[in-house]
Structure formats: structure tokens, C-alpha cells
Amino acid sequence: xxxxxxxxxxxxxxxxxxxxxxxxxxxxxxxxxxxxxxxxxxxxxxxxxxxxxxxxxxxxxxxxxxxxxxxxxxxxxxxxxxxxxxxxxxxxxxxxxxxxxxxxxxxxxxxxxxxxxxxxxxxxxxxxxxxxxxxxxxxxxxxxxxxxxxxxxxxxxxxxxxxxxxxxxxxxxxxxxxxxxxxxxxxxxxxxxxxxxxxxxxxxxxxxxxxxxxxxxxxxxxxxxxxxxxxxxxxxxxxxxxxxxxxxxxxxxxxxxxxxxxxxxxxxxxxxxxxxxxxxxxxxxxxxxxxxxxxxxxxxxxxxxxxxxxxxxxxxxxxxxxxxxxxxxxxxxxxxxxxxxxxxxxxxxxxxxxxxxxxxxxxxxxxxxxxxxxxxxxxxxxxxxxxxxxxxxxxxxxxxxxxxxxxxxxxxxxxxxxxxxxxxxxxxxxxxxxxxxxxxxxxxxxxxxxxxxxxxxxxxxxxxxxxxxxxxxxxxxxxxxxxxxxxxxxxxxxxxxxxxxxxxxxxxxxxxxxxxxxxxxxxxxxxxxxxxxxxxxxxxxxxxxxxxxxxxxxxxxxxxxxxxxxxxxxxxxxxxxxxxxxxxxxxxxxxxxxxxxxxxxx
Numbered sequence: 127x128x129x130x131x132x133x134x135x136x137x138x139x140x141x142x143x144x145x146x147x148x149x150x151x152x153x154x155x156x157x158x159x160x161x162x163x164x165x166x167x168x169x170x171x172x173x174x175x176x177x178x179x180x181x182x183x184x185x186x187x188x189x190x191x192x193x194x195x196x197x198x199x200x201x202x203x204x205x206x207x208x209x210x211x212x213x214x215x216x217x218x219x220x221x222x223x224x225x226x227x228x229x230x231x232x233x234x235x236x237x238x239x240x241x242x243x244x245x246x247x248x249x250x251x252x253x254x255x256x257x258x259x260x261x262x263x264x265x266x267x268x269x270x271x272x273x274x275x276x277x278x279x280x281x282x283x284x285x286x287x288x289x290x291x292x293x294x295x296x297x298x299x300x301x302x303x304x305x306x307x308x309x310x311x312x313x314x315x316x317x318x319x320x321x322x323x324x325x326x327x328x329x330x331x332x333x334x335x336x337x338x339x340x341x342x343x344x345x346x347x348x349x350x351x352x353x354x355x356x357x358x359x360x361x362x363x364x365x366x367x368x369x370x371x372x373x374x375x376x377x378x379x380x381x382x383x384x385x386x387x388x389x390x391x392x393x394x395x396x397x398x399x400x401x402x403x404x405x406x407x408x409x410x411x412x413x414x415x416x417x418x419x420x421x422x423x424x425x426x427x428x429x430x431x432x433x434x435x436x437x438x439x440x441x442x443x444x445x446x447x448x449x450x451x452x453x454x455x456x457x458x459x460x461x462x463x464x465x466x467x468x469x470x471x472x473x474x475x476x477x478x479x480x481x482x483x484x485x486x487x488x489x490x491x492x493x494x495x496x497x498x499x500x501x502x503x504x505x506x507x508x509x510x511x512x513x514x515x516x517x518x519x520x521x522x523x524x525x526x527x528x529x530x531x532x533x534x535x536x537x538x539x540x541x542x543x544x545x546x547x548x549x550x551x552x553x554x555x556x557x558x559x560x561x562x563x564x565x566x567x568x569x570x571x572x573x574x575x576x577x578x579x580x581x582x583x584x585x586x587x588x589x590x591x592x593x594x595x596x597x598x599x600x601x602x603x604x605x606x607x608x609x610x611x612x613x614x615x616x617x618x619x620x621x622x623x624x625x626x627x628x629x630x631x632x633x634x635x636x637x638x639x640x641x642x643x644x645x646x647x648x649x650x651x652x653x654x655x656x657x658x659x660x661x662x663x664x665x666x667x668x669x670x671x672x673x674x675x676x677x678x679x680x681x682x683x684x685x686x687x688x689x690x691x692x693x694x695x696x697x698x699x700x701x702x703x704x705x706x707x708x709x710x711x712x713x714x715x716x717x718x719x720x721x722x723x724x725x726x727x728x
Contacts, residue, residue: 148163148204149163149414149415150162150163150414150415150417150419150420150423151163151166151169151412151413151414151415152412152413152415153166153169153170153172153173153410153411153412154173154410154411154412154413155173155174155176155177155409155410156177156408156409157176157177157180157194158173158176158177158198158200159198159199159200160172160173160176160200160201160202161199161200161201161202161415161420161423162201162202162203162204162240163203163204163208163420164202164203164204164240165204166412168202168204168240169202169412170410170412172200172202172238172240173200173410174405174406175246175283176200177405177406178283178288178401178405178406179250179253179278179281179283180192180257181401181402181405182278182281182283182288182290182399182401183254183257183261183278185399186278186290186344187261187262189261192257192260192261193260193261193525193555193556193557194256194257194260194525195256195259195260195525195526195527195528195556195557195560196229196230196231196232196233196234196256196526196527196528196557197232197233197234197488197523197525197526198233198234198235198236198256199233199234199235199236199423199426199427200235200236200237200238201235201236201237201238201423201424201427202238202240203237203238203239203240204240204241205239205240205241206239206241206242208239209223209224209237209238209239209242212226212237212424212427212428212431212434213226213237214226214431214433215433223239223248224238224239224242224243224244224245224248225237225238225239225242225245225246225247225248225249226248226249227248227249227252227253227256228427228430228431229252229256230430231528232461232488232491232492232528233426233430233488234256235427235430236249236253237427246279247279247280247294247295248279250278250279250281251275251276251278251279252275253278254274254275254278254279255271255275257278258271258274258275258559259557259558259559259560260527260556260557260558260559261558262558262559263558263559264356264357264360264361264558264559264586265356265360265361265559265586265589265590265591265592266356266360266559267313267315267316267356267359267360268315268316268317268319268322268332268336269312269313269315269332269335269336269339270336270340270352270356272332272333272336272337273336273337273338273339273340274340276294276297276333276334276336276337276340277290277291277337277340277341277344279294280292280293280294280295283401286400286401286403286406287398287399287400287401288398288399288400288401289396289397289398289399290396290397290398290399291341291344291345291394291395291396291397292396293337293394294333294334294337296330296334297333297334297337297338298334300327300330300331300333300334301331301334301335301338301389304327304330304331304334305331306331306335306382306386307328307331307332307335308378308382309339309370309378309381309382309385310366310367310370310378312332312335312336312339313359313366313370313378314366315332316591317591317592318591318594338385338388338389338394339385341394342384342385342388345388345394348374351373351374352373354372354373355369355370355372355373355374358372358373360589361586361589363589366378416449417448418445418448418449418452418455419452419454421441421444421445421455422442422445422452422454422455422458423454424441425438425441425442425445425455425458426438426454426458428441429442429458429461429462435462435465438458438462439459439462442455442458442459442462443459446459451482453479453482453483453486453489454479456475456476456478456479456482457475457476457479457486457488457489457492459475460472460473460474460475460476460479460489460492460496461492463475464492464495464496464499467499467679467717467718469496469499472492472496473493473496476489476492476493476496480493485522486522487518487519487520487522487523487526487529488519490515490516490518490519490522491515491516491519491526491528491529491532493515494512494515494516494519494529494532494533494536495532497511497512497515498512498532498535498536499714506540509536509539509540510540512536513533513536513537513540516529516532516533516536517533520533525556526556527552527553527556527557527560527563528553530549530550530552530553530556531549531550531553531563531566533546533549534546534547534549534550534553534566534570535566537549538570538573543570543573543574546570547567547570547571547574550563550566550567550570551567554567561587561590561592561593561596562593562596564583564586564587564596565583565584565587565596565599565600567583568580568583568584568587568600568603569603571583572603572607577607577611580603580607581604581607583600584600584601584603584604584607585600585604587600588600588601588604595711595723595724598724599723653711653712653713653714653720654709654710654711654712655674655676655677655681655709655710655712656676656707656708656709656710656728657674657675657676657677657681657707657708657710658674658675658676658705658706658707658708659672659673659674659703659704659705659706659708660673660674660675660680660704660705661673661703661704662700662701662702662703662704663701664688664701667688668686668687668688668689668690669684669685669686669687669688670684670685670688670699670701671683671684671685672684672685672703672708672722672725674708674710679718680718681718681719681720682718682719682720683710683712683719683720683721683722684715684719684720684721684722685699685722685725686721688701691722691724691725693724693725693726693727696727703727706727706728707727707728708725708726708727708728709725709726709728710722710724710725710726711723711724711725
């Protein structure tokens with residue numbers, strides 16, 4: 127019995143030590159939140175490294191203020207076993223990853239396996255893309271984005287200095303073994319190109335050579351000339367060969383030769399960059415997390431991963447069973463039900479979460495999204511309440527771009543156009559490469575009858591290669607404007623009223639006979655789903671209703687004018703579609719009902 131007693135004590139001591147080792151903590155730095163069970167020292171290392179990388183990014187692009195348009199949560203796991211419970215599944219099994227970047231419109235996550243040899247490169251590559259989105263404007267070609275992300279991903283920070291320009295793992299071997307692309311071909315790769323999307327040597331060489339070009343641009347101090355190149359090649363649609371010659375002062379063939387010489391000379395070196403003083407020591411705070419709070423964070427990660435969303439609901443419910451007043455779990459479960467279109471349940475959880483923590487910007491933002499989906503756009507009181515929720519959310523987190531975008535919609539619905547314009551400009555400033563924000567800004571200008579401000583934005587968007595749906599909608603808006611202006615000119619010459627009136631406003635104060643400029647009335651935010659078309663009802667042409675089964679639900683999707691619907695993957699609309707996989711961009715009009723913006727057959 128004495129030996130058994132000592133064994134129990136020893137086991138209790140081991141269990142206690144394991145519990146202490148597995149304690150979850152949160153480390154807050156000036157710009158990041160890190161949740162980890164790898165210990166305070168390792169967690170602080172992660173926080174410092176991200177602060178340093180953020181500072182290096184600012185130095186590379188000469189930015190004094192660095193935006194990250196979507197809130198970011200970093201989770202650092204102490205071992206691979208824990209990490210495997212959160213990585214994407216392939217054929218039902220977890221993939222082997224040391225680091226993972228999960229992007230969502232409301233929240234992004236970086237996951238790290240702190241037992242891995244080097245979990246950083248993949249994570250920093252994707253992090254670079256988010257930083258580019260928040261800090262560079264206009265459309266930029268894929269070679270620049272991927273080249274910069276590769277260049278950024280290999281930065282190593284030691285002490286107060288960063289080593290910049292180290293070669294990515296595997297890229298040097300690819301450059302030695304695989305045939306190079308010509309610069310003229312590299313610069314013409316688009317996001318829908320097979321070279322960019324299909325695995326194999328061509329894709330590998332695209333990434334490797336894009337990194338080499340970026341290294342060449344930095345070493346030869348040619349990066350400032352890229353702005354002129356993109357203005358010519360992307361905005362003005364000048365052929366690549368001419369744009370290269372005008373911007374860089376050499377033909378693509380000359381660049382091919384110089385790039386090969388640069389690589390063959392073996393002079394590709396990294397350089398030292400000093401990080402700002404105090405970045406390792408100032409503005410850090412550490413706090414223990416309760417078991418319930420830690421589990422709520424991990425459930426939130428699962429909620430934002432397509433492979434684990436149902437599991438997330440179970441995890442949130444488990445937290446609330448033990449801790450009914452856990453605000454983070456209430457918020458997360460509310461958002462889960464909001465995604466499932468169970469609006470009454472979502473509203474109940476948001477109300478409870480807000481009562482427990484009225485200073486949570488995410489609860490306020492989600493509550494505003496809920497009001498919008500409940501279709502209170504015609505109720506002035508509800509619009510005002512939604513406006514106040516969004517303004518409070520922004521006051522607590524002034525860097526979240528989508529809160530400004532939704533606020534702009536709510537203000538526009540109240541015909542507060544000047545305030546809506548300011549909110550939309552904030553969203554664009556925080557996320558300048560978001561084409562949807564740019565398009566919404568143009569539509570707002572049309573609602574304000576400011577065609578001169580709308581047209582330049584739409585002209586740029588109609589050439590977008592990264593977002594073909596927006597490109598088509600921008601082209602449609604430009605055609606409407608052209609028709610409207612032609613009608614105005616004809617009316618002025620004939621001395622009569624314009625023959626064309628586009629979307630006339632119901633405005634009793636407008637003089638009789640005046641027609642309205644083309645505009646976009648406030649509309650619900652665009653949404654997306656993938657599913658299967660089971661049937662098409664064309665009994666009320668030109669409208670058609672598609673029955674789409676997705677996520678266990680049956681949706682009625684309206685195409686107001688099937689003959690002019692934005693179609694991808696099909697030459698024309700068909701009333702005979704059955705059992706066809708589709709991707710639908712739509713605006714919600716009711717429970718399991720939507721109006722189609724664009725339709726892609728897959």
C-alpha cells in the first residue's frame with residue numbers, strides 16, 4: 127500500500143507537470159495576438175518575430191504605416207500531434223504541415239507547429255500576400271506578387287538585424303534543372319493561367335524565376351520602375367514588350383540575358399537590414415487563458431476551416447456546457463448559426479455575448495451582419511441601430527476594412543451619401559486591392575450622380591484579371607453610363623426630355639421630367655456558394671429560377687434576365703440544366719433564396 131501510495135503521488139506529480147506544460151496563454155504585442163501552449167518564452171519569440179517581419183515589410187516597400195485589412199489570430203502549438211487536429215484534410219487524413227495560413231473575410235489565422243524545424247516559410251509567404259493586399263493599390267501581375275512573397279518568406283531575423291534575400295528552399299535547384307521562362311512569357315502569366323494553377327515544372331519554375339526577378343529588381347534598384355510598368359501593362363493595356371522597354375529601358379530579350387548573367391555570376395547575396403529599436407521589448411503583455419477560453423479560440427479556428435465547421439459547433443457547445451457565460455464561445459456559436467442561416471439562434475447568442483462583453487468589436491460587427499441578413503433595410507430604426515453597432519465596432523478596431531464597407535452600405539440605405547462615401551473610402555484605403563470594395567465605391571458614386579468619379583474606377587475594373595465577375599459588372603455599368611450620356615446629348619440637341627431613363631429615383635423633390643443618372647440602390651452584400659443545380663424553371667421569361675442544393679439545403683436562385691446573366695463555363699443559359707455542379711455569386715433575398723450575380727458551371 128505504501129508503494130501504491132508513492133506511485134499515486136508520482137503520477138499526480140507527472141500529471142501536474144503535464145498540465146502546467148499544457149497551460150494556454152495569450153501574448154499580446156503591439157500588432158498581434160498569439161495564443162500558445164508552448165510556453166511564454168516560445169510564444170514571445172513568435173510575437174517578436176512577427177513584429178520584426180512587419181517592420182521589415184514596411185522597410186522593403188518604404189511604408190511608415192503597415193495595414194492588415196482582416197484581423198489576425200496566431201496560434202502556436204507545442205507539438206505536431208496538436209497541429210494535426212487543425213490542418214486541412216486530404217482524402218480524410220491530415221496533411222503534413224509545419225505552418226498554415228487560414229484566410230476568411232472576417233478573421234484570419236496563422237497556425238504554427240513549434241516542434242517543426244522551420245514552420246515559417248510557408249506562413250510568411252501567405253502573410254506577405256495579405257500585407258500586399260493591404261498596402262499596395264491597383265492590379266499587379268502574379269509574377270510580382272509571388273516573387274515578392276517568395277522573397278519575403280525567407281527573411282531570417284537574428285537579434286536586431288534581418289537577413290533579406292536568402293534563396294527559398296528548392297528554388298535554386300529548380301533554376302539549375304528546369305528550362306527558364308522568357309521574361310515576356312513570365313510577365314504574361316495570369317491567375318487563370320495553367321502555368322499558375324497546375325502543378326509541375328512550369329509552375330515550379332514560375333515561382334522560382336519570379337523570386338529571382340524580384341531579387342534582381344532589389345539588387346539593381348529597379349523596384350521603383352515597376353509602378354510605371356504596371357501603369358502601362360495593366361492599366362493602359364500596353365503590350366508587355368513595349369511596357370518593359372518603356373519602364374525599364376531594356377527589351378525583354380535584354381532582360382533575359384541580364385537575368386541569366388546575374389544568376390550565373392553567383393553574386394546573388396542577402397543583405398542585412400536593421401530592425402527598429404525597441405521592437406523586441408516594448409508593448410508586450412502575457413496572460414493565462416482558462417481552459418474554456420483556450421478551447422473557444424481553438425473552436426474558432428475550426429469554424430473558419432471548411433473541414434471542421436461542424437466540429438466547431440460541438441466544441442463551442444461543449445465550452446458553454448462547462449462555462450455558460452463564456453463570451454467568446456457565445457460569439458463563435460452565434461457566427462456559426464449565422465453562416466447556417468439560423469438567424470434567430472444567431473441573434474440570441476450575439477445578444478448574450480454582447481451583454482457579457484460590450485467591448486468586443488467582432489460581436490458588434492456580426493450583429494450588424496445579422497440585421498442586414500434579416501432584411502431590415504426598409505426600417506429606419508433598424509438601419510440606425512445597425513449603423514451604431516458598426517460605428518462602435520470600428521471605434522474598437524479601426525483597422526478592419528469590412529466593417530467600413532458594411533457601414534457604407536447601411537449609410538447609403540439611409541441616403542447619407544457623404545458619410546457613406548467616407549466609410550467606403552476608409553475600406554478601400556485599408557484594403558486597396560479588393561476589387562469588390564472598388565466596385566462598391568463606384569456604385570456609390572453613381573448613386574450620388576457623380577459619374578466623373580465612378581467612370582475611372584470602372585474603367586480600371588473592367589480590365590481586372592483577378593476578379594472576372596467584377597470585370598463583367600464594371601463593363602455593364604460603363605455601358606449603362608454610355609447609354610445614359612448618349613440619351614442626355616440627344617435630348618439636349620432636340621430640346622426635349624431624354625429618351626432613356628436609367629433607374630429613376632423615387633424622389634418627389636426632383637423636377638418633373640428629370641431623369642436619374644445610372645446608379646446602384648443599396649444592395650445586400652454579395653455571397654458565394656457551391657452546389658448542384660437540380661432543375662431550372664423558365665416559366666416566366668426572361669426570368670428563370672434555378673433550384674440549387676448546397677450544404678444540405680435547397681436554394682431558389684433567381685436570374686432576373688437569364689439571357690444577360692454573367693456566365694462562366696457555358697456559352698449560353700439553358701433551361702435544361704440538371705445535376706450540374708455550379709458556383710454561384712448571389713445576393714440574399716430571403717431564407718434559402720437569392721438573386722444571381724454570376725453563375726459558373728463546373
